[in-house]
Amino acid sequence: MPWEKSFDIDEAIDRATEVFWAKGYEAASLADLLKATGINKGSFYNAFGSKKKLFTLGLQKYKREQHKATLYRLSQMQDAVSAITALFDLIIAQSREDEEKKGCLFVNTALDLPNLDSNTAETVSSALADIEAFFKEQIIRGQKSGDIPKTVDPAVASKGLMTLVVGLRVLSRGVSSSDELEVIKAQAVDLIT
Amino acid sequence: MPWEKSFDIDEAIDRATEVFWAKGYEAASLADLLKATGINKGSFYNAFGSKKKLFTLGLQKYKREQHKATLYRLSQMQDAVSAITALFDLIIAQSREDEEKKGCLFVNTALDLPNLDSNTAETVSSALADIEAFFKEQIIRGQKSGDIPKTVDPAVASKGLMTLVVGLRVLSRGVSSSDELEVIKAQAVDLIT
DNA sequence: GGTGTTTTATACCAATTGGTCAAGACTGAT
């Protein structure tokens, strides 16, 4: 009976998320979002209700489809040290290709948390907790297989590695070059060997 | 001959900087700045010329009066390890007292660099470079006095410590509790012992 | 061909954005 939606809602969310990602929630204007998604203002509010709802939607979609998927893929690697270094390599590669210097959606949002709602805070916190948990699991796995010394404290080192990731993504937005990011990766490797 | 300014310009800059600090450059509205400084719009433009100029002014003033002064004070401590751990203690203490969750002015600005001018980028980069240089000097000093093992690479570890500081300040804005920040400090100490 | 729905386009809204300007208020020197 009804007319099917003529635009791909999922793709519209992705396009909008990229705008939020690059500019931040506040600075991403409605005009920006409409241009990026290519849909009309009326359709926009019909489909998403408000700017904030779309942001929340995009954040959760990203977490589900990109973030978790990436961590899972890395956790399937043969050995723990490879999995850990692969995450750093991935981030550095992304930074190198990231011409808009968007950085990381979660880190960008994390720094903006005091100006956002508690709902968002929880999503971001749990995303970062996922990264920490990934590191912790890999460290324990590495210790079982003998690749990582028992002297490393998984709880401490995993939080340290997560913090390095966060810092890395900040620096990648205009402070440090790829070469410098490699040094940080070297430091991360030092932590677990 | 002229009528003296009825407000303290230095204090106005400080007040304004706190607003930029808490909200970011874009999100800090003119109305916010006027309310915080307590001066009138006309006087504002008469004194500072524009929002951007005031931001630049505040950033440089902060760097000069707070940032550099703190690093210098810490570098005067008796031993290198104390100096390094004192910086982390200071940051954690600041985070605990920071009820507005402002975080760090430079880190906040660093993450916003793609949306700001190259002038700002340079100021922020050099502020972070100062932190890295501080760590490097202290590590070298610690190695001379035998407090820090020679196996530590000053160039790598100093960048690692700086990255940890940056990450810490992001997490302090709503993700991690003070206790968790202490764990990160423990990781930092591990790096140089 | 209706019916129900979604699209587009446009106009509109109050509030806020950063910024300007002229008029008046004040001071110190003459």
Add this chain to the structure above:
DNA sequence: ATCAGTCTTGACCAATTGGTATAAAACACC
């Protein structure tokens, strides 16, 4: 007392903010 020079004040500006409303047109199913 007056004058020059600076400061403060408040009105004013166009543009933009997120969001609503409304019309007509486009479409799919029965």
